[in-house]
Amino acid sequence: MAMRIPGSGHWKRHAIWLTLAAILVIVLLLRLNLSFDLSAFFPRETSLGNDVLLQQLSQGPGSRLLVIGIQGGTNTQRAETSRLMQETLVADHQFANVFNGELDLEQVSVPEPVKSGYLLMADVDLATPALAMAVQQRLRDLAFGGGAMLRGIIAFDPYLVTLDLLQKLAPAKMDAGLWFATDGSAVLLAETRAAGVDLIAQSQAIDSVQRAFADLYDAPDMRLEITGVGAFSVELEQTIRAEARFRSILASIVVTIILLVALKSFRLFFIAALPAGMGFLAGLAALTLLFDEVHGITLAFGFTLLGLAGDYPLHFFSHARGQSGLDAIKAIWPTMWLGAATTAIAFLAMVFLGSNGLAQLGVFSSCGVVVAALVTRYWLPVMLSVKAEIGDLGGPLVLPRLSHVPAALALILALLVIQFVLPGGMWNDELSALSPVDPDRIQRDRVLRSATTSSDMRYQLVLSAASVEQLLRESEQVDSLLQAAVADGLLAGWTSVTALLPSAELQAQRLQSIPDAAELDSRLQAAISGTPFRVDAFAPFLAAAAAAKSIYPIESADFDGSPLASWRDGHLVYLNNHWVALVTLLRPDAEKLERRVRSWPAEVEWLDLQQSTRSLMRDFRREAAIAVGTAVLLILSLLTLERIGLRRLLWIASTVTGSLAVTIAVVVYVHGALTLIHLVALLLVLGLDLDYALFFSRADSLRGRQATLRSIIACAASTVLPFFILSLSSIPVLKFIGLTVAVGSCASFTLAYFGQRSRKAPPEQSPATT
Numbered sequence: 118m119a120m121r122i123p124g125s126g127h128w129k130r131h132a133i134w135l136t137l138a139a140i141l142v143i144v145l146l147l148r149l150n151l152s153f154d155l156s157a158f159f160p161r162e163t164s165l166g167n168d169v170l171l172q173q174l175s176q177g178p179g180s181r182l183l184v185i186g187i188q189g190g191t192n193t194q195r196a197e198t199s200r201l202m203q204e205t206l207v208a209d210h211q212f213a214n215v216f217n218g219e220l221d222l223e224q225v226s227v228p229e230p231v232k233s234g235y236l237l238m239a240d241v242d243l244a245t246p247a248l249a250m251a252v253q254q255r256l257r258d259l260a261f262g263g264g265a266m267l268r269g270i271i272a273f274d275p276y277l278v279t280l281d282l283l284q285k286l287a288p289a290k291m292d293a294g295l296w297f298a299t300d301g302s303a304v305l306l307a308e309t310r311a312a313g314v315d316l317i318a319q320s321q322a323i324d325s326v327q328r329a330f331a332d333l334y335d336a337p338d339m340r341l342e343i344t345g346v347g348a349f350s351v352e353l354e355q356t357i358r359a360e361a362r363f364r365s366i367l368a369s370i371v372v373t374i375i376l377l378v379a380l381k382s383f384r385l386f387f388i389a390a391l392p393a394g395m396g397f398l399a400g401l402a403a404l405t406l407l408f409d410e411v412h413g414i415t416l417a418f419g420f421t422l423l424g425l426a427g428d429y430p431l432h433f434f435s436h437a438r439g440q441s442g443l444d445a446i447k448a449i450w451p452t453m454w455l456g457a458a459t460t461a462i463a464f465l466a467m468v469f470l471g472s473n474g475l476a477q478l479g480v481f482s483s484c485g486v487v488v489a490a491l492v493t494r495y496w497l498p499v500m501l502s503v504k505a506e507i508g509d510l511g512g513p514l515v516l517p518r519l520s521h522v523p524a525a526l527a528l529i530l531a532l533l534v535i536q537f538v539l540p541g542g543m544w545n546d547e548l549s550a551l552s553p554v555d556p557d558r559i560q561r562d563r564v565l566r567s568a569t570t571s572s573d574m575r576y577q578l579v580l581s582a583a584s585v586e587q588l589l590r591e592s593e594q595v596d597s598l599l600q601a602a603v604a605d606g607l608l609a610g611w612t613s614v615t616a617l618l619p620s621a622e623l624q625a626q627r628l629q630s631i632p633d634a635a636e637l638d639s640r641l642q643a644a645i646s647g648t649p650f651r652v653d654a655f656a657p658f659l660a661a662a663a664a665a666k667s668i669y670p671i672e673s674a675d676f677d678g679s680p681l682a683s684w685r686d687g688h689l690v691y692l693n694n695h696w697v698a699l700v701t702l703l704r705p706d707a708e709k710l711e712r713r714v715r716s717w718p719a720e721v722e723w724l725d726l727q728q729s730t731r732s733l734m735r736d737f738r739r740e741a742a743i744a745v746g747t748a749v750l751l752i753l754s755l756l757t758l759e760r761i762g763l764r765r766l767l768w769i770a771s772t773v774t775g776s777l778a779v780t781i782a783v784v785v786y787v788h789g790a791l792t793l794i795h796l797v798a799l800l801l802v803l804g805l806d807l808d809y810a811l812f813f814s815r816a817d818s819l820r821g822r823q824a825t826l827r828s829i830i831a832c833a834a835s836t837v838l839p840f841f842i843l844s845l846s847s848i849p850v851l852k853f854i855g856l857t858v859a860v861g862s863c864a865s866f867t868l869a870y871f872g873q874r875s876r877k878a879p880p881e882q883s884p885a886t887t
Contacts, residue, residue, distance in 0.1 A: 130495070130499055131499075134496050137395075141395075141401075145398070145405060150405075150409065150410045151410065151412075151413055152410035152411065168692050169577075169579050169692070169697060169699060179313075179346065179687075180314065181213070181311070181312060181313055181347070182307070182346070183306070183344075184304065184305075184306060184343070184345045184348075184562060185202070185304065185305040185306070185326060185565075186298065186304055186344070187202075187303040187305075187339065187340075187342075188341075189338040190338060190339040192301070194339065195301070195302070198303065198330070198333050198339065199217045199305060200217065201333045202215075202326075202330060203217045203305060205332075205333070206325070209325055211310060211318070211321065211325055212307050212308060213308045213309065213682065213683045214307075214680050215305060215307045217303070217306075218304070219295055227279045227280075228679050228680045228681055229679055230671055230675045231279050232273075233668055234665065234671045234675075235274060235282065236631060236662060237619065237624045237627050237669060238278070238616075239281070241278060241627075241630075243631060243640065243662075244640070245640045248275070248640055249644040251275045252644050253648075255271045255277075258271070258277075273655075273657035274661075275655060282617070285612060286612075296568040297568055298565050298567060299564060299567065300564060302342070302564075302568070304569060309347060310683065311347075313345075313346035313350055316350055319350060319351050320351045323343055323351060326341070326343060327341060344562035344565060345562065349554050352558075354413075356847065357414060357848060358413060360847065364843055364846060367842050368838075368839035371838045372427060372835050372839055375838065379831035379834075380431075385434060388430065389427060389434065391497065392426050392429050392492040392497070393427050393489060396484075396485035396486065396488045396489035397426070399484050399485060399488040400480070400481035400484040401481065403480055403481070404480060404481055408473065408477060411477065412473075414848070414850055415477040425460075425482075425804075425836060426485055426489035427832070428828075429457070429492075430493055432449055432453060432832070433445060433446055433449065433453075433493050434828075435825070435831075436448060436825075437501060438820075441498075442498035443498045446498045450494055452811050452812055452815055453494070454490065455755070455756070455761075455811055456807060456811050456812070457487060457490035459756070459804065459808075460486050460804030460805075460807065461486050462483075462752050463748050463752065463800045463801070463803045463804040464482040464800060465748070466479065466744040466745055467797060467800060469740075470737070470744055475797055478797070482801070522872070523775070523868050524771040524772045524775030524776075525775065526775075527778065528771075528775040528778045528779075530779075531778035531781065543785055543790060544738065544791050545789065545790035545792050546735045547731065574701055575725060575726050575727055576701075576702040576705050576723075577702060577724040578714065578722070578723060578724065579698070579700075579723075579724050580592055580697065580700070580720070581692075581697045581698075582695065582696055583696070585672075585689070586620055586621055588689075589614070589618065589698075592614060592700070593619070593620055593623060594719055595700060595717075595719055598717055598719070602713060608702050608703060608706065609705075610703040611702050611703060613688065613701075614689045618673060618676075618685065619671075621669075624669055624671060628665060637662055673685065673689065688701075699724075711723050734793060737793055738793050738796060741796050745796065745800060749803070752807065765814050769811065772806065772872050773806040775864075775872075776864040776865045776868050777802060777806065779860075780802055780864050781799070784856060784857050788856070792853060795853050795857050797854070798857035799861070801854070801858045802857060805861060805862050805865045806861070806869075809866055812829060813829065829870075833862055833863070837859050837862045837863055840854070840856075840858040841859040843855025844856035844859055
């Protein structure tokens with residue numbers, strides 16, 4: 118076979134395609150940005166509760182916490198290292214707060230605006246008896262020690278309201294002792310200023326923790342362990358990068374070997390690589406134009422497109438044996454076009470699943486498949502000479518006749534396996550099923566967190582309003598209802614944004630309760646009469662009370678840049694053009710309290726994070742099922758419009774159905790249940806089923822049948838092996854897609870091939886066009 122060169126009759130066509138390839142490369146160089154945030158595969162549009170859940174998973178205060186464990190050495194060494202690391206990290210601007218369990222009043226510092234505005238943040242009784250009681254309590258505190266820091270706090274806050282506020286705002290219970298896990302590890306919680314999905318910032322924060330430990334530990338067997346959303350995200354980025362690189366290279370090598378064996382020609386191999394290469398470039402360029410970032414999983418998955426897009430040149434070369442490329446492509450193009458169109462429709466269903474990550478997979482695959490088919494149709498034929506000699510992959514083949522028996526038997530067997538052999542339900546709606554984090558790492562995280570006795574974040578109330586002030590007022594109404602619930606024993610307590618940011622209306626009421634400077638000074642002097650305190654000991658307190666009038670009102674923006682900004686962001690978020698407040702419930706009687714909440718006049722949504730994750734996945738799966746069903750209807754409509762014949766249509770439908778059933782049975786047996794990702798992968802299987810069935814069901818000559826068998830064998834091999842490689846990945850998304858498509862391709866080929874009964878063919882027939 119001779120390859121035509123530009124200038125030998127088709128130079129314009131070569132120039133067009135090469136120019137297009139150059140443009141695509143330029144687009145990628147200018148716009149391609151990679152992302153490794155797995156939240157891209159979460160739904161985009163859900164209920165308010167689910168929106169809150171997704172926001173908390175990706176950017177909430179829990180995502181900002183690095184859980185640090187110090188192991189080895191003696192108990193004293195671990196304790197000292199914990200204290201020194203806390204001192205080192207708290208001075209690092211990357212961390213908003215660093216806790217190790219101790220509340221050292223001599224070291225505690227009160228951040229703004231709590232320090233200057235605490236009188237507007239809490240109900241403080243400024244009557245003389247209350248002042249006198251507070252003064253006596255502070256005398257007792259100072260009698261037990263307390264350095265200059267404590268004396269300074271008491272001077273401007275004799276009620277220690279600021280410390281009470283900070284205690285409530287801490288992410289875990291603080292007392293006089295260091296945190297130690299059950300395995301003896303000393304534990305710290307480091308709250309980063311950056312969100313857990315900011316992988317660059319999280320990686321830098323982790324490096325800072327590791328450097329601090331390396332500089333401080335004093336025993337050779339001491340070890341550092343870091344867990345948490347940020348730590349896991351950084352580890353996953355490294356894993357995804359490594360997996361994408363390794364699996365992609367390995368899949369490319371396998372596809373290369375298969376194509377070389379099938380084509381038996383390096384020149385044909387390089388020509389066959391053009392559709393896959395152009396499809397890959399076009400799909401990736403489309404992503405860079407439609408999305409701000411391209412996910413690493415999409416890139417890893419994209420390399421498997423080499424196997425799918427390689428089907429078209431294989432079909433073409435096999436049928437071009439003994440005839441010109443133009444004649445061969447004209448004979449098979451109607452079938453090839455129909456296969457590419459139905460496959461693209463199946464992939465495009467992913468775009469409507471409500472997830473940026475899945476939408477990227479859909480856009481990439483559909484665009485890649487279409488471009489690969491067009492390159493095969495309009496570029497490859499001009500590269501072939503009059504006769505393209507391609508080696509046989511099989512012996513003589515008799516012309517088959519369509520049969521529904523194998524597909525029917527496969528369908529019945531698969532249904533029996535699903536119904537009677539497989540335990541449990543067919544669907545797994547747990548979000549943890551998609552987590553690529555090593556279960557051992559998750560267990561270690563739980564062990565370390567248990568030392569902090571932090572509150573359970575599972576149960577929350579969600580309120581929304583058009584403005585912050587309206588939301589704060591509604592939250593304060595809910596606070597009063599929750600206080601009654603606490604009195605009735607329905608919960609131990611709660612945390613709300615109003616603990617830090619009262620409404621302007623409530624602040625005004627508290628401001629009115631502060632007497633003028635002369636009156637307050639008179640009350641204070643009466644309170645300290647007969648005590649060791651000097652008359653000017655509480656001058657900072659008097660100044661703070663006078664300054665409250667100029668500080669009013671404290672607003673959300675006042676916390677920007679302070680250590681309390683992350684706490685505020687965890688309880689007050691802006692979603693879907695509304696302000697949303699989150700109220701965390703502490704040890705509630707969930708069943709009884711939920712019933713009471715639903716009876717409240719206020720519009721409050723009860724949020725159970727555990728149940729919400731399941732509900733989220735179920736809703737997501739239902740949306741996916743609708744999208745898949747729509748794609749199937751569109752494909753059937755397209756096949757009907759193409760007038761392929763009722764008998765052929767029924768055979769294709771039965772073969773595809775049987776293949777999907779077998780795939781589901783095998784995947785459920787291996788993975789235990791189906792997830793949303795499996796459902797998405799079944800779209801790929803649907804495309805493969807249709808391609809194989811369309812080509813096997815063509816009315817063709819004996820030579821055409823032999824060419825079809827050769828090409829589909831090579832196609833199946835170039836699909837099964839790369840996706841099998843993908844199925845060995847440690848990342849569930851890739852593993853689930855890999856196994857599903859590998860099994861589906863095997864089932865598709867087997868049922869399409871054996872779903873035919875042999876009969877003798879006439880010596881030669883004219884190739885059909887459909």
